[in-house]
Amino acid sequence: MSPVERNTSAAGDEPTSVVRRISDLLAAFGPTDTTLGVNELTRRTGIPKATVSRLVKEMEGVGFLERSGVKVGLGLRLFELGERASRRRSVREVALPFLADLREATRQTVHLAILDGAEVVYVEILPGRDAPWLPSGVGGRLPAHATGVGKALLAGSPPAAFEAVVAAGLSRVGPRTITAPGALVRQLRRIASTGIAYEHEESAPGVACVASAVRVDDGPPVAAVSASGWIGKVDIRRVGPAVHTTALSITRALTEVGDRSTGR
Template identity: 40%
Template sequence: MSPAERDESAMGGLDRAAAILGAFDVTHRELTLAALVARSGLPRSTTHRTAGRMLQLGWLDKPRSRYRIGNRLFEIASLAPIRMELREAVLPFLQDLHHATKITAQLGVLEGGQILVVEKITGHRAMPMLSQVGGIIPAYCSALGRAILAYSEPSVIEAVLGAPLAARTPRTLTSPVAIMRELTAVPERGWAIDREEGVIGVSCVAAPIFGPLGDVVAALSVTGPSQLVRADRIGPAVRMAASAASRTYSTRR
């Protein structure tokens, strides 16, 4: 028995399904069987058998010769509280923010040391370099992440800043001291800033959203070309949108 087969034999059906689902991401939305095998790390026969069952369940779809995430998983995911409650409460304010600024508006939550993009409104100004809904971005160098981290427990901040802080652009802050300086400025200012730290030419302003107990649960932002994202002009609008979203979300809980 090969090492891959030994590892596979110790896995349950859900583990194998999780490995296959984990093979997909925003840059790998459709995969051939060979690509699915390579990215899941499962033997070919196991991948083919498990994927076949997932097709029957609606977890996967297979138009022509490529696998992709099935509609049934989308239906299930839409029932998650983050989608049903947080998104529904914040969406009107995201729409208002986008309408007022004509710049991409985003909603994100902290997942480990990453920001999960929950919602995004782009309008006609396409920003293909930004993460799509369901995508992740580092918390330490994003305005969304900093808006949340500024109000997070010290242990959460320590975990994020204790991990490798890679420079995504020449402007990325990678010093924990410099990042902490940014975090401590957020409460007084009312918003967090990312000045081309994720993508050159793109800046972001974000503000936190709080739950009914006063704990930070998410952040919303506007992101766009640096010449259009002027923090002194956009920051107050982002802060007011986040404050209104916080009140609405808290009363729905």
């Protein structure tokens, strides 16, 4: 099989690599999708059905997909590889006790997320009591501009990160999502000054969130932590200092881990 194939349905006559097609197939599984059939994978990816069938069979063979009747779901091998992603793993392992303490103190849903291009990826979520429905899920993604963690991460990132978000389009996710670049810039400046990002119904109706970034050695943020709850049931500004303190505690813990690993 050639390492490069043609995908005229999705990209005209430009060659599309097998790796890109495998990535598209995996990305076709949404946060609520347990299994999908070949027809649905074909529809979502635009890859020819015969190619989808062949790739699905090969991905089953290496454990990337697992068969469930006539459909397939994401395989255990992907979980194993994900656990080896060192940055995500180390940050999550160090942060988890602090996240648990934050949930206990606030009774809200606590998130840990990282920035990946124009999106945030959720590394850990600890649901709070009577938590509202949230669009986030572990391993899931949301547009960075529409989330508290995303804004906290962008506020401490190089200008190129903001430019990537604007280039991707400030799509509306919740009733009050920021869709104007100028308004987003103004918020990010305030967040950079205070260290705390607020979100009110920007990612979902009825949801309020406060977030703060985790930084190490004055570099760009490596992650962000947040607490989310129902608007009207939580005074998110009173929760803000606790979230900020948690982020600082995780920063100190990560710094200590780094010092031990380098012998400093």
